[in-house]
Amino acid sequence: MADESIIQVDKLLKRYGDLVAVDGISFTVRSGEIFAFLGPNGAGKTTTIKMLTTLLKPTSGSIAIDGLDPTRDSIGVRRRFGIVFQDPSLDNELTALENLELHASLYAIPRAKRHDRIEQLLRLFELWERRDSLVKEFSGGMKRRLEIARGLLHTPKILFLDEPTLGLDPQTRNQLWTVVGKLNEQERVTVFLTTHYMDEAERVAKRIAIIDRGRIVAEGSAEALKEQTSTTTLEDAFLALTGTTIREEAAGSMDRMRSMARMWGRR
């Protein structure tokens, strides 16, 4: 089993001054599985993803992505994953096709293969007809689909999805998870996701880890978590494990920018 693990995290810790955002967590994600990382706001989900994806240096502890250390071989690690961020990261002034072409260039996909792979993914996500439209004309759901298509363009081994369905309608969410499930089967891509929708996690994830105040409080299949807490739904299990108090997050510059973005309607 050990050689099948694709993400290995050991005693990972991130400290910002006095605040411990991630408090010595350890977990393993096996190759080819869909792994959900759940937790209340401010639990340390996004901080963990940032460390796994080379965007943030851990204070201590170790990470191995397909055997590589993100702090030492960041370029090697970056080749191995695709990511869909919590906030959109498409260029709105470019067309869908141009966004993907730029991504292909950044990931050094050989020119001969670029076009076929782009067409394959755009068709899969039902965006091929709209390939020459500017992204700013897309709906929220279309943008998300395009971002996931982009994250998969360079055939990564791991796909990180940080709250990919935030603000989408049930139809789009359904379609999105169907396609992600299909890709997980077809291309054997490992999926690491975070979400606030418990039904989604239960539906797609083989294994779930629940993180609260920087620590993993439970880990296992949805069934196992329900059994462990003697509850009938994952949502109840989640509340039993993390409590019912609402978490206060200090509004950082990120939140200010987010509200500004909403005001200016540039999402």
Added chain:
Amino acid sequence: MTFDVIRMLWIRQLKRYVRSRARIVGSLGQPLLFLVALGFGFGPVFRRAGQGNYIQFLAPGVICMTILFTAIFSGIELIWDRQFGFLKETLVAPVSRLTIMVGRTLGGATVALIQGLIVSVACLLVGFRPGLAAIPIAFVVMALVALMFTALGTAIASVMEDFQGFQLVMNFVVMPTFFLSGALFPLTNVPRALQVIASVDPLSYGVDGLRSMLTGVSHFGVGTDFAVLAALTAAFLLSGSYLFSRIQL
């Protein structure tokens, strides 16, 4: 492959520029206003003071102003890109930060240069008559000014968290850089203090270099202009790259 990435990022900036017609027109309004209002308004006074044709004097300054504003803006756009856009996509890509910075900066500088050229044509329309011999070298001066200030904008944006500091940068960096540079008035007879300030203003050397290429009048001397411009462009590119490489999301 690195070259391919730089080329693609450069093309990206150009596409964004060409597609935002409102921005093109909007950003040309201010220099044209300066050119027409100041050029014709102060023209008679300037002539009576024995300094010759004011449009002739002012045009290189207004061209430099256009480049300065556009370049700083393209650099500062990074703040938006950084938190809500495309920058994250480039920062998790298997490409060095330096490559990304170079692509972005070349793109931003090219856009600033194009804006500068458009205003140059406008200057010709209102009566600016440059000497033609040194136009290729004038183009080099404009390119240096564009590169220098795009790199400066990137450096500033790399250390700014959000747009709250933007007004600060406008009022305490961009505006003084423009007004104290000798773009609007000759530096020869101004008070000593102003002369000293102008001599530490990077734009002064761009304005002076361009003016001497186009009209043959120089305050610092062409050699000094080029030496300072080249050194500062290199310095800003280096510090911009360093600060950009330290961005954490």
